[in-house]
Amino acid sequence: MSNPVQGALRQSGDFFALGATTLRDTFRRPFQLRELIEQFWFVASVTILPAALVSIPFGAVIALQVGSLTQQLGAQSFTGGASVLAVVQQASPLIVALLIAGAGGSAICADLGSRKIREELDAMEVMGVSPVQRLIVPRVLAMMLVAVLLNGLVSVVGVVGGYVFNVYLQHGTPGAYLSSFSALAQLPDIYIGEFKALVFGLIAGLVAAHRGLHPRGGPKGVGDAVNQSVVITFLLLFLVNVVLTAVYLQLVPQKGM
Amino acid sequence: MGIEVTVEGLTKSFGSQTVWEDVTLTLPAGEVSVMLGPSGTGKTVFLKSVIGLLRPEHGRVLVGDVDMASSPEHEIYEARKLFGVMFQDGALFGSMNLYDNIAFPLREHTRKKESEIRRIVLERMELVGLIGSEAKLPGEISGGMRKRAGLARALVLDPQIILCDEPDSGLDPVRTSYLSQLLIDLNAQIDATMLIVTHNLDIATTVPDNLGMLFRRRLVAFGPRELLLTSDEPVVRQFLGGHRHGPIGMAEEKDQQTLDLEKELLPAPAVGVPPQLEPSPGLPPRQAVQRRRQRVLALQNQRRVAATAPAPGEQP
Numbered sequence: 088m089s090n091p092v093q094g095a096l097r098q099s100g101d102f103f104a105l106g107a108t109t110l111r112d113t114f115r116r117p118f119q120l121r122e123l124i125e126q127f128w129f130v131a132s133v134t135i136l137p138a139a140l141v142s143i144p145f146g147a148v149i150a151l152q153v154g155s156l157t158q159q160l161g162a163q164s165f166t167g168g169a170s171v172l173a174v175v176q177q178a179s180p181l182i183v184a185l186l187i188a189g190a191g192g193s194a195i196c197a198d199l200g201s202r203k204i205r206e207e208l209d210a211m212e213v214m215g216v217s218p219v220q221r222l223i224v225p226r227v228l229a230m231m232l233v234a235v236l237l238n239g240l241v242s243v244v245g246v247v248g249g250y251v252f253n254v255y256l257q258h259g260t261p262g263a264y265l266s267s268f269s270a271l272a273q274l275p276d277i278y279i280g281e282f283k284a285l286v287f288g289l290i291a292g293l294v295a296a297h298r299g300l301h302p303r304g305g306p307k308g309v310g311d312a313v314n315q316s317v318v319i320t321f322l323l324l325f326l327v328n329v330v331l332t333a334v335y336l337q338l339v340p341q342k343g344m
Numbered sequence: 345m346g347i348e349v350t351v352e353g354l355t356k357s358f359g360s361q362t363v364w365e366d367v368t369l370t371l372p373a374g375e376v377s378v379m380l381g382p383s384g385t386g387k388t389v390f391l392k393s394v395i396g397l398l399r400p401e402h403g404r405v406l407v408g409d410v411d412m413a414s415s416p417e418h419e420i421y422e423a424r425k426l427f428g429v430m431f432q433d434g435a436l437f438g439s440m441n442l443y444d445n446i447a448f449p450l451r452e453h454t455r456k457k458e459s460e461i462r463r464i465v466l467e468r469m470e471l472v473g474l475i476g477s478e479a480k481l482p483g484e485i486s487g488g489m490r491k492r493a494g495l496a497r498a499l500v501l502d503p504q505i506i507l508c509d510e511p512d513s514g515l516d517p518v519r520t521s522y523l524s525q526l527l528i529d530l531n532a533q534i535d536a537t538m539l540i541v542t543h544n545l546d547i548a549t550t551v552p553d554n555l556g557m558l559f560r561r562r563l564v565a566f567g568p569r570e571l572l573l574t575s576d577e578p579v580v581r582q583f584l585g586g587h588r589h590g591p592i593g594m595a596e597e598k599d600q601q602t603l604d605l606e607k608e609l610l611p612a613p614a615v616g617v618p619p620q621l622e623p624s625p626g627l628p629p630r631q632a633v634q635r636r637r638q639r640v641l642a643l644q645n646q647r648r649v650a651a652t653a654p655a656p657g658e659q660p
Contacts, residue, residue, distance in 0.1 A: 202437075202438070205433065205435060205438065206431045206432070206433065206435035207435055207436070207437055207438070209392070209397055209431065209435065210429070210431055210435035210436075210437075210494075210497075211437075212397060212424070213395055213397065213424055213427060213429045214424070214448065214449045214452065214453075214501075215421050215422070215424045215425045215449075215452070215453060216452050217421070
């Protein structure tokens with residue numbers, strides 16, 4: 088019974104079952120629009136500022152690193168394109184993932200977990216209201232929406248940060264930065280960034296909900312559940328990022344070639 | 345009239361630990377039943393199994409045609425609308441005030457107008473004595489008020505079956521007896537089937553029509569209150585008397601050595617049958633009383649016949 092392999096399989100099974108139920112209940116009336124708006128506002132309010140603040144140094148670090156590398160190779164003119172691609176395709180979805188999981192997911196997990204131990208969720212089920220439809224669907228949708236919009240914000244702030252650092256600190260030329268930008272980057276790069284953010288929001292929301300619904304024993308269990316939810320989300324998101332990046336690079340022809 | 349709940353051969357375990365097994369009983373329609381048991385014998389687990397929140401491994405819980413233990417989920421959701429459940433701590437939604445909490449089931453399941461919802465909610469709040477606290481949040485009120493609000497919320501959809509999880513925990517004796525009276529008055533007014541899970545002796549001896557007791561992973565007894573209150577079963581006697589002589593120890597069960605030692609002490613006296621609570625003056629008499637009298641008389645006759653009839657296989 089308590090064999091670790093079985094335990095892991097059962098947890099994954101539960102997780103996918105929750106995902107399927109969430110998908111089904113998304114289309115079940117009545118749709119909880121009010122809850123969705125409240126959750127959207129909440130997740131957005133805890134993530135926007137930190138995301139913007141993190142993305143400036145992140146864009147700068149990438150610009151500095153890529154700038155120094157291209158300088159050694161004698162390809163300074165491509166600094167702009169390279170750093171923009173790195174920001175839009177990789178850095179931005181990952182920053183979104185960290186904030187969505189760390190700020191939004193942990194709050195959602197703690198909220199659901201404490202409702203669970205106060206028997207609120209049981210009471211809801213007893214009253215014939217499905218907690219998945221009522222609470223989890225709006226939360227997961229809110230996470231996905233915020234992730235997509237946040238990704239746009241982080242991309243812009245990151246690119247601007249990179250530009251400022253490259254042009255003012257590394258004495259790159261604005262013209263070269265911008266022209267290499269359009270020589271290497273293309274629209275699908277932003278699409279894949281947004282798609283990644285959407286998937287990350289989905290996974291972070293579902294993991295937070297899954298952990299929050301099954302806290303083990305009392306208030307300490309809720310703390311553990313939040314901790315697990317953040318760690319599991321990070322692991323999953325980085326893994327999924329590798330897969331999505333690999334598939335994207337295979338499927339979409341790159342512009343520079 | 346309430347609905348009969350039939351429990352057949354119910355067994356529940358968590359991992360390798362069995363909570364109780366082979367529990368069989370019938371909650372008669374419209375009557376009040378109490379499930380007793382020392383702490384940690386799975387009374388709350390039993391209540392949650394009846395409502396279908398926990399899935400027992402074996403057995404059935406029949407409410408009408410629906411088996412709360414194994415029917416498809418949508419049937420269970422439908423059947424739950426017949427229930428009103430009062431949780432141990434009220435289980436109110438922390439983000440809503442009392443009014444919205446109590447109005448929640450009405451807003452979810454009915455298409456009533458807001459004015460009508462207001463009328464019903466205020467009526468129920470008056471019933472449990474919470475008028476004037478509509479705008480308070482659950483975090484701002486005492487445990488007793490939370491319980492009463494939980495009860496009011498359980499009542500708004502006019503349930504046919506009411507389940508109460510430890511209505512007395514965290515209440516002082518005076519409030520507990522008010523609550524006991526409230527439960528009996530409710531039964532007189534709406535004639536719902538009620539199951540109360542508790543270890544409070546005052547409630548157990550004066551409120552219910554039927555008593556049951558869980559101990560050592562099984563249902564020790566379940567039957568009309570007269571039967572249990574005069575029972576010779578050592579566990580039942582010890583528990584109802586509330587003393588230390590008997591099989592129940594501090595750590596759930598006593599070992600044989602202590603039991604042998606105690607045999608030399610005086611046996612515990614029986615508690616007797618205290619009068620049952622009556623509905624408050626002005627309320628209609630409880631319809632369950634008549635039905636129960638007939639049921640218990642029939643039960644008695646059956647026993648008498650069984651006692652005089654020759655055992656099967658015996659030559660006349």
